Amino acid sequence: MTMTYEQAAHTHTGDGLPVPFGVAGTGLHLPPAIVTNEELTRNLRTSQEWITTRTGIRERRRLAPELATSDMCVAAARPALEAARLDPSELDAVIVASYTADQPLPSTSVIVKNALGATRALAMDVAQAACASGIHAVLQAAHLLQNPSITTVLVIGADCASRVIRPTDRTGGVFFGDAAAAAILTSAETPGAGLLSYDIGSQLSYAVQIPGGGSRLPTTAETLALGKQYVSMDGPAVWDTATTRLPQSITGATRRAGLLPTEIDHYFFHQANINILTETLRRLDIPADRAPITLDRLGNTGAAGLFTALHETASAGGLRPGDTYILCGIGAGWHWGTLCMRQP
Missing domain, CATH: 3.40.47.10 (Thiolase/Chalcone synthase)
Structure with missing residues (x-):
């Protein structure tokens, strides 16, 4: 239909949601391993010209095989907390947006919460909206912040697409990269x-x-x-x-x-x-x-x-x-x- x-x-x-809030800090984690277009052309049926013309991508990151999505989440969250001048114990909620969870159970957000030491935070995952999961996560955070008992929410977008791409896939192999980025949303007094x-x-x-x-x-x-x-x-x-x-x-x-x-x-x-x-x-x-x-x-x-x-x-x-x-x-x-x- x-x-x-x-x-x-x-x-x-x-007029929007009644309780105002804003971005108090952000953080980013990029795996150190870089895969250039030239490297991809050695194993895939493609060319550097095709990749840059069709996608605009010159290079992408790949997560080390011994690490998982939650490791990137934690590494992105720490500089966001520092930028917001917050301790993990002050977080009211941790929301992880990702379609590449560490494993089916337990949830990635609980793993991240534990690693950060965000002892009193709600832990929530937004998963199957794929690349739009970050939108859903921020919308969820915005509504949580309408509750007077919730004033600080950590939202993390992270994906390790290299784990779900067929090695010989000419399309997926050139498009996707691994990364995590975080934003801390806090309630404010600005109408x-x-x-x-x-x-x-x-x-x-x-x-x-x-x-x-x-x-x-x-x-x-x-x-x-x-x-x-x-x-x-x-x-x-x-x-x-x-x-x-x-x-x-x-x-x-x-x-x-x-x-x-x-x-x-x-x-x-x-x-x-x-x-x-x-x-x-x-x-x-x-x-x-x-x-x-x-x-x-x-x-x-x-x-x-x-x-x-x-x-x-x-x-x-x-x-x-x-x-x-x-x-x-x-x-x-x-x-x-x-x-x-x-x-x-």
Whole structure:
């Protein structure tokens, strides 16, 4: 069944959430191992020109085999805590957005909470919205912060895509990188700050999927031999959906905040593909310098992507009091969403 955009999207209209909040600190962790385009061409049927033209990516990171997603989460969280001048014991909640959990059980957020020493924090995972999980995680944090007993939330986006990419996959092998980035959201006293509006949508699609390992197709020797544990991706479907849904979602969210897309100070996108981002900005007439790009040197880092862009601006002092900003992404499922925010 084909749904209209209005049927597929859920929106928040009005003056935003009543309790203001903002970004108090950010952090980033990049595995030290770098894989360049030139290295990939040795083993994949591709060229450096094809990779840079189609994706905008020059290099990406790979996590060491003895480490897991939670290790990257902890390494990204520590500088975020330092930037916010907080001790882990002061955290009220830890939310991890990732589709590459350490293992099915226990949850990655509990592992991270324990490693940080965030003894009293709620531990929550946002997983199967894939690259859009970061949007869902921040929306969840925003609503938690409406509770007077919750004033500090650590949100981490992290993915280790190299563990779910078939080694010979010409498409997945060039797109994806491993990384983690974190943001600490704290309640504030500035009226009108925090979440102004949002536009969240979904529509079932198997164009991007990991078919094996769940209750429908449990892991067996046969599924492993067939590579069902790896990501499969329909590139043209990703392009068509992303370049349609993202402009619609941004337009809807900004309109409900009483703003135009061109009036927003910063755009922090899921770092999927340079051509998707360029086309989205073009359709909305948004200057490119308002949307920091990290995918050229990090690749598509899944749920971490929008947080890497946020960190690049925030850590350089570019996210100023009163600035408006957009968090926007799309992931497998399909899930997509836009949050319109104001920094206190």
